[in-house]
Amino acid sequence: MLASLLFLSASMTYDSHLPPLLPWQGQSLSLIQQAGPLTTDFELSDGYISPDYKNTMAFVERLVAANPTQFKSQIIGYSNSKRAIKMVVASEQGFFDADQLANSTKPTVLVQAGIHAGEIDGKDAMFMLLRDIATGKRRDILKKVNILFIPILNVDGHERSGHFNRINQRGPSKMGFRTNANNLNLNRDFTKLDTPEVKSVLKVINDYNPNLYVDVHVTDGADYQYDVTYGYNPVFASESPAISAALDQYFKPVIDEKLASQGHIPGPLVFVMNKRNFKEGLAGWVATPRFSNGWGDLKSLPTILVENHSLKPYKQRVLGTYVFIDGAIDALSNHSHELANAVKKEQAFVPKELIVQRGYSKTPVEIEFKGIRYTSKMSTLSGQTEVQYIGEKESYTNLPVYWQKDVQKRVEVPKAFFIPPVYTDLIEKLSLHGVSVNKLVGENTQPLKQAKIDKYSFAKSPFEGRFRVTANFDYKPAINVNLDGWFEVTTQQKAGELAVHLLHPEAPDSFFAWGEFNTVFQRTEYMENYALIPFARQMLKDNPKLALAFDKKLKNDKSFANDANARLNWLYEHSPFYDQAYLKYPILMSFEEEIAIPEQKDKEI
Numbered sequence: 001m002l003a004s005l006l007f008l009s010a011s012m013t014y015d016s017h018l019p020p021l022l023p024w025q026g027q028s029l030s031l032i033q034q035a036g037p038l039t040t041d042f043e044l045s046d047g048y049i050s051p052d053y054k055n056t057m058a059f060v061e062r063l064v065a066a067n068p069t070q071f072k073s074q075i076i077g078y079s080n081s082k083r084a085i086k087m088v089v090a091s092e093q094g095f096f097d098a099d100q101l102a103n104s105t106k107p108t109v110l111v112q113a114g115i116h117a118g119e120i121d122g123k124d125a126m127f128m129l130l131r132d133i134a135t136g137k138r139r140d141i142l143k144k145v146n147i148l149f150i151p152i153l154n155v156d157g158h159e160r161s162g163h164f165n166r167i168n169q170r171g172p173s174k175m176g177f178r179t180n181a182n183n184l185n186l187n188r189d190f191t192k193l194d195t196p197e198v199k200s201v202l203k204v205i206n207d208y209n210p211n212l213y214v215d216v217h218v219t220d221g222a223d224y225q226y227d228v229t230y231g232y233n234p235v236f237a238s239e240s241p242a243i244s245a246a247l248d249q250y251f252k253p254v255i256d257e258k259l260a261s262q263g264h265i266p267g268p269l270v271f272v273m274n275k276r277n278f279k280e281g282l283a284g285w286v287a288t289p290r291f292s293n294g295w296g297d298l299k300s301l302p303t304i305l306v307e308n309h310s311l312k313p314y315k316q317r318v319l320g321t322y323v324f325i326d327g328a329i330d331a332l333s334n335h336s337h338e339l340a341n342a343v344k345k346e347q348a349f350v351p352k353e354l355i356v357q358r359g360y361s362k363t364p365v366e367i368e369f370k371g372i373r374y375t376s377k378m379s380t381l382s383g384q385t386e387v388q389y390i391g392e393k394e395s396y397t398n399l400p401v402y403w404q405k406d407v408q409k410r411v412e413v414p415k416a417f418f419i420p421p422v423y424t425d426l427i428e429k430l431s432l433h434g435v436s437v438n439k440l441v442g443e444n445t446q447p448l449k450q451a452k453i454d455k456y457s458f459a460k461s462p463f464e465g466r467f468r469v470t471a472n473f474d475y476k477p478a479i480n481v482n483l484d485g486w487f488e489v490t491t492q493q494k495a496g497e498l499a500v501h502l503l504h505p506e507a508p509d510s511f512f513a514w515g516e517f518n519t520v521f522q523r524t525e526y527m528e529n530y531a532l533i534p535f536a537r538q539m540l541k542d543n544p545k546l547a548l549a550f551d552k553k554l555k556n557d558k559s560f561a562n563d564a565n566a567r568l569n570w571l572y573e574h575s576p577f578y579d580q581a582y583l584k585y586p587i588l589m590s591f592e593e594e595i596a597i598p599e600q601k602d603k604e605i
Contacts, residue, residue: 014163015170019223020391026263028319038131042124047315050120050172053159056151060086067134072096077200081181083155085200092142098207101146107211107336108146115186117157117176118165121308122216125321144333148208153197156181169218171314188464190295192514193429202432212332213303215292218310222275223389225370226267227312228259228320232304233297237286239497240300242342250335258327264320269307276387284403286358289501289509298498300346302339350496356507357409364400371396414589417503419487427487435495438488448478451505451585466515478588505585523582527572536571
């Protein structure tokens with residue numbers, strides 16, 4: 001009792017600055033075990049504590065020891081600080097090998113906790129659920145599914161623990177940090193793959209082929225009544241619309257009903273357009289492939305992003321996560337056939353064009369929304385009007401939602417990409433992405449195109465450890481290219497759409513945009529005027545067409561005519577001495593025969 005009071009006192013100290021709470025007394029409180037075997041630190045502390053890395057790993061081994069015929073732990077990778085990243089495999093028949101589970105007649109769910117280590121709800125919820133399986137209370141679960149569970153993905157951030165890591169989150173009393181030891185956000189790394197943690201997850205997905213991927217987070221943002229919000233890219237904006245439709249039809253009703261029956265309020269995964277004026281509406285976000293659920297959408301892997309509400313107490317959030325996963329398991333067990341059919345449909349389809357960039361629509365969709373009443377007051381600290389939530393329910397009947405429906409950029413899907421053999425690091429990353437790569441032997445016999453960089457700009461500050469780049473491109477035939485030893489990536493494969501987002505230079509989450517090819521912006525050989533001028537004189541004499549172009553530019557462009565360096569650079573660029581690889585994207589592309597592609601209309605909600 002004294003320990004609980006101390007935890008309560010600490011909680012009141014660290015969250016006294018947060019808005020008042022609505023009273024909550026859900027049926028899911030009955031899930032808490034007060035004493036007995038495998039009682040978690042979360043339960044022993046009355047819902048205030050989450051164990052540190054050492055105690056977390058110890059609890060994993062206690063779970064396995066309690067049920068060794070159905071549980072097994074394994075190391076799936078190591079952080080840069082050499083901490084082991086562990087995964088629990090749970091199977092009724094004791095199938096623990098990747099091949100066994102990948103070919104199991106039961107569906108497999110992968111639950112990932114702690115990709116943002118402060119948002120650790122999934123770890124303590126799954127410890128309770130696995131405990132209930134191990135002690136026989138929930139024998140039904142492994143009759144339905146196989147389970148893969150990563151308790152902490154960001155193991156280094158988890159140990160950068162403290163009371164003050166998230167100012168707007170109510171518990172646990174100490175929580176980990178958002179980024180890893182290299183200060184990289186793991187949930188921005190699903191395309192560039194800079195981190196060993198995310199590489200480990202992708203290897204698990206490749207090896208075990210899970211049927212459902214659940215990534216558990218905690219929100220930022222505004223106050224509202226919902227305690228468990230979750231989502232996936234909506235049908236109208238998804239690259240796997242059949243999967244999104246299946247999740248809408250077969251999963252969402254089951255999960256929502258189970259949460260509601262246990263006293264939780266499930267809600268949509270949306271964000272606030274203006275945090276100081278809730279009535280301006282909500283932002284309907286569409287995840288790009290740098291995020292787990294955006295990557296899953298392109299991979300045709302059913303992926304649900306759970307975002308528990310940060311202002312709800314830790315106990316309520318953890319119990320809500322338990323109920324959510326229980327509901328997702330029910331839905332997966334009962335509708336695995338429908339979901340599998342949707343996956344097959346998406347894997348077999350590669351469009352002629354892909355939308356790679358979206359913007360918020362100016363036309364909203366109106367929804368009912370369970371908000372929290374607030375007042376607006378002038379703050380003497382900020383010098384502007386600020387919101388103060390007052391802990392009372394306020395429901396909106398026609399709240400606008402602005403979805404990212406506006407298409408800002410499309411790209412034509414190439415037939416194939418061709419990667420020079422020097423980029424072996426990209427081949428390794430493509431393999432982790434599950435993209436099939438073929439090494440070529442012999443000469444090229446097909447027409448190819450190369451993207452020439454026209455205008456470009458680098459970001460003014462680093463993002464996720466990289467200086468990102470944007471550019472305009474001009475596509476020209478690539479002539480006399482010997483592809484012997486090169487790597488071919490055809491887009492007609494299960495991961496074809498993902499391959500386009502990774503390899504097409506105009507895609508915002510491509511390897512190019514993340515700076516993998518920044519060396520093409522470097523010039524390493526230059527001319528000397530004493531050598532260039534006599535050569536250029538002879539070059540213009542031998543090429544009247546080029547001479548005419550030079551004279552025309554002198555006549556029509558006064559600034560060029562008056563700039564000696566510009567004139568000499570122009571001549572150097574048109575000489576055979578100029579670096580032919582400068583400002584050229586080294587990955588080549590082949591396309592189907594040129595055909596007119598009808599304009600595609602965006603799908604409506």
